[in-house]
Amino acid sequence: MLGLFPPTPEPEAERARLVAASALTLLALFMLLHFIGGPPRVDASPSALRVERIQAFQTDLEACRAALLASGFETAALPDLDGPGACGYENAVELTASTHAHSEPLAANCALTAAFALWERDVVAQTAARRFGQPVAEIQLAGPAYSCRRVAGRADRRLSEHARGNAVDIRGFVLADGREISIARGWRGDAGERAFLREIRDGACGHFAAVLSPDYNRAHRDHFHFDLGRDSLCR
Template sequence: MSIGRFVFLSIVVASLAAAMAVWRGHLEVPRQWNPWAPLDLRDAPNLLTGHKLRRLQQDRELCLSVLETAEMRFTPMPDIAPEPRCLLENTVRIERSSAQFSAPFRATCHLAAAYALFERHGLQPAAHEVFGQSVARIDHFGSFACRTIARSNRLSQHATANAFDIAGFRLEDGTRITVARDWQGEGDAARFLRRVRDEACQVFNITLGPDYNQAHHDHFHVDMGGGRLCR
């Protein structure tokens, strides 16, 4: 056996042994680095977060218990199909979080988990860095709409409440920031919004803002559908 091959095999065997030890509980690793530990929304996102979020999609009970780790008031909702093509499955109604919302909204449980990560680890730190204060209120255009994507016949992620449209923010001192008015420019508000868009891209599968197209000139669309897009 060549040396290169021996080293490679040794690494594979050692990795498998370590993974086995973690899985059987013989080796303690911090929960955020243990792929079998459920997501805790208080932990900053890392390389395993995408994998842990995907697991929530399949597991209703797990997802609801994970949401309990967020600073969020929510109610689990029964599955319904307001129209046959638009099934609301494994959704919650979000009433408030560390901030208020312009209105309560319905979201799939794993979108709610992603939102909680974004708010705690992306949005609020950005507000503190740029303005020295928290976001007190999120103004939004809603999450559920039984419709297709504009100029296409594919169903939108909004059709299953798996998408959320964020229009702006109000800070603790009452300052209003809107995507429509403040995206362009060089001031603090524009800098904050660009940072918020970048933070959203870290957590949501799809993040679309004014840079994407005219249809998004006044909001950030975030969703947990398939694929990956950040514009």
Template sequence: MGRRRQTVAISRRIGRFRWDRRALGLLALFALVVAGWSWLSAHPEHNPRVPLDLDDPIGMATAGKLNALRQDADACRAVLERSAVAFQALAPAGEGECARPDRTRLETYPLAPATPPVTCPLAVGLELWRERRVEPAARQIFGTGVARIEHLGAFSCRRMYGDADAPWSEHATGNAIDIGAFVLDDGTRISVLGDWASDTDKARFLRQVRAGACDAFATVLSPDYNAAHADHFHFDQGASWSGACR
């Protein structure tokens, strides 16, 4: 009888131990969920459920949030409003493959010769890129800000590379822009054509802002891609987040 009672007591302790382990496991899981939620609340740039705000850093969820704006101009413009970015929503223009139902112009963006109307997703990408990548790179490398960014055009009703048999370019709907140079607050000019291949701080700046653009645009093409881009960076918010960064 003594042995039997001892065996029953041990069995009961083992049973309680199993339930204790399960309870501890559930408590640990709950603690992880709470910690994860608290971390996401403090880092909205990583939370895909939080709407995009350009005041937030670029994070793991940023690309997905940008991609979600492609088919929703109203939601896209809400991002600009929420982020206190001045813009104009212009009337639709064009027709056929070159129809531009979404024409958005950033009012204070330092583009030269003038700030052209582009799609809202491209405008959001431009603002994100300038604030989070271009300005920090200029201040880190040169100790000054960027006075203007020179472009070679945005809208152009054409197929890629002007080839009649090629797919339509993102430029055909104003969903792309070509950037040729930067002018710093101290007057220093940095051009893709003149400085990309040099062994200077200007080249380091260009490569840094090119790499940084891949966080803000679906497609980024530079002189490393082909000779047609020897004098500019091509940025677009194409039909899908292609991950092209060359």
């Protein structure tokens, strides 16, 4: 009767197969919870990167850089810049390693950089995973954070927060599959893009003092503006 019936699997081999299958199931469950589960756990330790510490980071460069590094964000310190007139910055860094690629380097006040890093990690990544089922591969910045200029359209000729390296502009995103979501087109694009952009705009309001989008005025029709200035705006 040899060959009529398949051989009975060895107990050791069967146990190994079950262990491997269980491990794969647990890994899949972990990844699912990581990408579409609830908000990330907040590290409450005194040195952690948290929204509540952003204001203190304005004048404490070392604490700011240490908190960023402990959370996986790497920076290079920049020398203070005494620009023309009231322009210039201090306590600035260049973000050299982050959770997402950037279309160009982000060089700004460390507190602004910390707020941006938190927004990337806790808002952008979570929202993209939940709404699109994939991560954001690149955040497209709309020019340098530092630019010695005034606020467009203001009669008082007030300096922009960009003149202090205290603001960042974002024009769009590239998903892992190569799909581009620009603010210029997506703000009034399909329902999925509209919802994504509005959710991450709203999420930014808990990280920055001023958050301006196409809902604010025509000057922001194609980008988000985030800053840590004296005005409190979320629009």
